[in-house]
Every structure is written in C-alpha cells, then in structure tokens.
C-alpha cells in the first residue's frame with residue numbers, strides 16, 4: 001500500500017473493513033482526503049489535526065446502494081424524502097424504480113435529484129407518466145395502456161438524462177399491466193436495448209406467471225420482488241426454486257428483493273435460501289405505504305435477510321458492489337483508493353427484535369446490524385433513530 005505525504009482529512013480507524021469488490025475483509029484504517037478514499041492499510045500514521053473516527057469493534061462497509069426506492073416526494077402521493085430515509089438507514093445512493101416516466105422525469109430531476117444531499121439515480125418508467133396512481137385508496141396501473149408505453153419518448157428522455165438514468169422500469173401483473181401483460185415488458189426491453197441499459201421488471205400477481213416473466217429477461221436485466229409470497233412465488237409446492245428461475249440466473253439475470261408492502265415473504269425467502277438461491281441484490285422498495293413497515297428501509301430489509309441466514313459479507317455484497325455493477329456504476333459501492341468516500345459503520349449486536357413480512361408472518365432476530373454513523377463523500381453523519389428498532393415485548397406481554 002502506497003501512502004503519500006499529503007496526509008489525511010480524516011481516518012476511519014481500526015474497523016473490520018468489508019469491501020467485497022476488492023476482496024477486502026480485514027481490520028484496517030481508511031484514510032480520507034478531499035472526499036475520497038486516499039489509503040487503506042493495517043495502521044495509518046495519525047498526525048495531529050487529523051479527525052479520527054474510531055471504528056474499533058465496528059464493521060466498515062462501502063456506501064450502501066438501495067436499488068429499489070420511490071423518492072419522487074410530493075409529486076407522487078407515495079414518494080418518500082430520499083434524505084430522511086437514507087440517513088436513518090445509512091444509505092449513500094437511492095435508486096428510484098420507475099416513479100417517473102418520460103413525461104415526468106424533468107420534474108424528478110429538478111425537484112428531487114438536484115436538491116437531494118443523497119445521490120439519487122433512477123430507472124425510467126417505460127410508461128409515459130410513470131407510476132401515477134399508487135395509493136391506499138386509488139390504484140391504477142401505468143402499464144395497462146399501449147398508448148402510454150411510448151418507446152421513442154422513453155429513449156429520448158433517458159438519453160437527455162444519461163447522468164442519472166440507469167435503466168428502464170416496467171411493472172407486470174394483475175391490473176398493473178392488465179390485458180397487455182408481457183407486451184409491456186417487450187416495450188421496456190425495446191427501449192432498454194436501444195439505450196444499452198438493463199430493464200428492472202416487477203413481478204406481481206399473475207398473470208403473467210413468474211416463469212413467463214423470467215423466461216423473457218436478458219442478461220443484466222433485474223427481476224425485482226424476487227422473494228414475493230404466493231401467488232407467483234419463486235419456489236414450487238415442494239419449496240424448490242423454479243427451473244425457469246435457475247435458468248435465468250445462469251443466463252445472467254439478476255434477482256432483487258424489493259421488499260415493499262407486498263413483495264417479501266419469509267416462506268419464499270427461507271425456501272429459496274435453503275435451496276441455495278440467495279438474492280443478487282437486497283433493496284427496500286421503500287415508499288409511502290412501506291416506510292412505516294413492513295419494509296421500513298434498506299437496513300431493516302438487510303437485517304431480515306441476515307436473520308434468514310445470509311452471512312454478513314454476503315449481505316454487504318448485495319447492497320454495495322452487486323447493485324453498483326447492476327446499474328453500470330462500478331465506481332460506487334467499493335473502497336478502492338480514489339473512490340468517493342461513502343462509508344457506513346455498523347455494530348453487529350445481539351438484539352431481540354420481531355420482524356414481520358408482508359403476509360403478517362413473523363420471525364425473531366438473533367443479530368442486528370445497528371447504525372454507528374456514516375460518511376457521505378467524506379462528511380460525517382451521526383446515526384439516526386430507526387422507527388423499527390425497539391425491544392421485543394416478552395411473550396404474552
């Protein structure tokens with residue numbers, strides 16, 4: 001490791017650094033200068049004046065990426081404020097999953113991406129208005145009308161916003177895609193192919209079936225809500241992963257959690273994990289109807305998968321390097337020298353907590369990743385309170 005003489009603005013000292021992109025899992029110091037990672041070594045020199053963030057006993061990981069969020073706050077009824085949710089879950093990058101389409105993206109850029117202190121990227125919806133009527137009382141599908149699925153306008157707006165558009169979003173299932181079903185996916189894939197970007201495809205209630213959808217997905221495409229409960233679960237009645245799902249993974253299709261209010265079931269997750277099928281990416285699908293439970297945020301969702309048996313380094317991979325590569329931003333989610341100094345610190349603690357999935361099923365935690373502060377481009381942010389973290393009531397209490 002080369003350490004130059006310019007010194008550091010800050011050092012994150014003595015934590016267990018887990019950086020899967022660079023095969024690092026070791027106790028070491030990270031030197032920060034000008035908002036970037038300047039050095040990584042077992043022990044760095046600590047001249048007077050340098051800020052020390054003591055990470056003794058903590059996990060230090062690259063800035064988290066939440067691959068599926070809805071943060072078009074105020075312009076959509078279900079959009080949440082990206083900074084508020086990102087701070088409490090210690091997330092560096094929020095990727096919006098199709099809240100805006102070609103007709104509404106300019107507002108998303110001006111009113112959300114530019115003012116946010118959090119890095120916000122987006123999958124552009126193939127549907128012109130984006131997800132425009134997703135509410136407790138009003139649900140109208142944006143992918144059920146062919147006239148809304150306008151490929152040339154989608155391509156044009158994605159090109160105009162190439163700095164923030166990382167892929168094309170489409171939702172399939174039930175009333176969302178209506179009689180069009182897989183035709184909506186065809187349109188999204190047409191646009192994505194012209195752009196050289198991936199499609200993020202939502203699997204909802206059938207039709208179409210889970211297998212019909214994944215059979216169409218191409219290498220690099222992302223299936224979100226991958227561990228949804230039946231109907232349209234990823235496993236069969238014998239709790240084995242569907243052959244179409246395995247074939248899709250072999251082809252390079254990615255499987256994303258996208259918890260949300262209706263798309264994460266412990267039964268599906270536990271069956272898939274027991275059959276050797278872990279998700280490629282963990283994401284929250286945080287929005288107005290999931291931010292106060294059952295999904296809450298990315299960290300809560302990570303803790304659910306941790307307690308389903310995923311090892312800590314695997315959980316870290318699914319929220320750092322894996323989503324970074326999925327969206328074609330390999331400079332994010334890793335801590336090589338020169339990378340943006342987005343880091344998150346966690347304490348792995350034994351905490352009794354009751355997790356609830358979208359069906360109301362519950363599981364009790366054994367371990368919890370608890371926030372211990374984060375760095376955003378080198379700037380320290382204190383850990384924030386989490387609404388979901390509270391002592392579990394005693395049985396019968």
Ligand SMILES: [Zn+2]
Nearest residue numbers: 068097260285
């Ligand atoms: Zn969503």
